Amino acid sequence: MNKKSFKGLLAFFIISLFWFASPVYANEQVLVEGGSFEMGSHYCEEEQNNSDWCNDEIPHQVQVDSFWIDKFEVTNADYRECFVAGVCEPEVLHEDRPGDFNQKKQPIVFTTWKEALTYCKWRNGRLPTEAEWEYAAKVEKLGGAHWNQPYGVGSPVSVGSFEANSRGLFDVMGNVYEWTMDWYGPYKDEENQKNPLGPAKGKNKVVRGGSWDSLSHYLRTSDRVAKDPDLRYSGVGFRCVKPKE
Numbered sequence: 572m573n574k575k576s577f578k579g580l581l582a583f584f585i586i587s588l589f590w591f592a593s594p595v596y597a598n599e600q601v602l603v604e605g606g607s608f609e610m611g612s613h614y615c616e617e618e619q620n621n622s623d624w625c626n627d628e629i630p631h632q633v634q635v636d637s638f639w640i641d642k643f644e645v646t647n648a649d650y651r652e653c654f655v656a657g658v659c660e661p662e663v664l665h666e667d668r669p670g671d672f673n674q675k676k677q678p679i680v681f682t683t684w685k686e687a688l689t690y691c692k693w694r695n696g697r698l699p700t701e702a703e704w705e706y707a708a709k710v711e712k713l714g715g716a717h718w719n720q721p722y723g724v725g726s727p728v729s730v731g732s733f734e735a736n737s738r739g740l741f742d743v744m745g746n747v748y749e750w751t752m753d754w755y756g757p758y759k760d761e762e763n764q765k766n767p768l769g770p771a772k773g774k775n776k777v778v779r780g781g782s783w784d785s786l787s788h789y790l791r792t793s794d795r796v797a798k799d800p801d802l803r804y805s806g807v808g809f810r811c812v813k814p815k816e
Contacts, residue, residue: 601739602815603707605637610705611758612793628793629758634765635706640699641810643730643741644678644749650690651675658693660686663803668726676729678747678808684776684800687750691811699812701753701795702767704779708744708792710737716745718790720783727783727808744790747808748778748798755797775799782806 610633615625653659663681665672672680682690684698691697699707715733720726731741753769755777769777775797781790784806789796798807 599642600639600813601642602639603637603703603738605635605815606706607632607634607763608706608709609633610702610793612791614791614793625788625794627757627795631758631761632763633702633706633767634763635700635702636766637815638699638703638812639696639815640703640707640740640812642735642739644747644808644810645687645690646676646730647673647679648675650679650682653690653693656693659690665805671726672805674729676731677727678730678742680727680747680805680808681803682750682807682809683803684750684798687809688752691809694811694813696811696813698750698752698809700766700768701751701777701779702764703812704749704751705792707738707740708736708780712737713744713792714741716781716790717742717783718745718781718785719787722784725783726805743780744792745781745785746783747780747806748782748785748796748804749780750798750800750807750809751777751779753777755795778807 609630611628611630613630615621615628619625647662650659650662654661662679688698714736717728717733727746730746733742735741736743753776754773755775756770756773759767778796778798781794798804
């Protein structure tokens with residue numbers, strides 16, 4: 572082995588130690604027992620005069636089956652394991668401030684919707700539906716949140732930095748928005764829906780939960796935001812789910 576090759580191997584070894592020396596959160600999941608709930612909210616009607624930005628939250632009854640969901644948002648370290656396994660694409664970092672987004676316990680961002688789904692499939696799971704996400708989030712204690720940070724200087728914090736919600740899930744509100752399975756569109760005009768899905772096709776996917784740069788009115792369990800699934804965002808990450816067997 573020549574000197575140049577040895578240095579390259581040594582550098583890879585050091586990087587590997589940096590990434591994998593601390594606990595990896597990927598396999599920590601919480602069982603959410605199925606049930607019925609009111610999906611959506613009266614907030615827009617009662618407090619925002621049915622403004623365009625929130626009039627897509629029409630309340631309706633939904634039933635979901637039991638499922639497992641990640642306790643934490645997927646981190647940079649988690650995602651790197653998938654890359655090392657040869658499944659996931661390389662991480663993409665912020666052009667101007669890469670060091671603010673590449674810490675191993677920060678949630679992975681700048682992943683497209685398809686890349687997020689690829690990661691979840693690698694773990695024998697998938698992204699949550701909108702209904703699953705909201706059911707997991709809509710609890711008595713919402714948990715702590717990282718939000719309202721200036722866009723030009725702010726960034727996500729390490730997952731689990733704040734108090735969990737009533738289900739034991741961290742960072743459901745704030746830190747980063749989370750991709751869901753569903754295409755964005757109006758809710759179906761049906762009551763008592765079971766395991767509803769979004770439209771069969773569409774232009775944008777739904778993200779949920781608010782981000783590190785969100786204002787308070789976006790940190791609501793019923794708030795819906797449409798994002799282009801092919802674009803990369805500094806404020807969008809994800810967590811995975813899998814059905815209860």
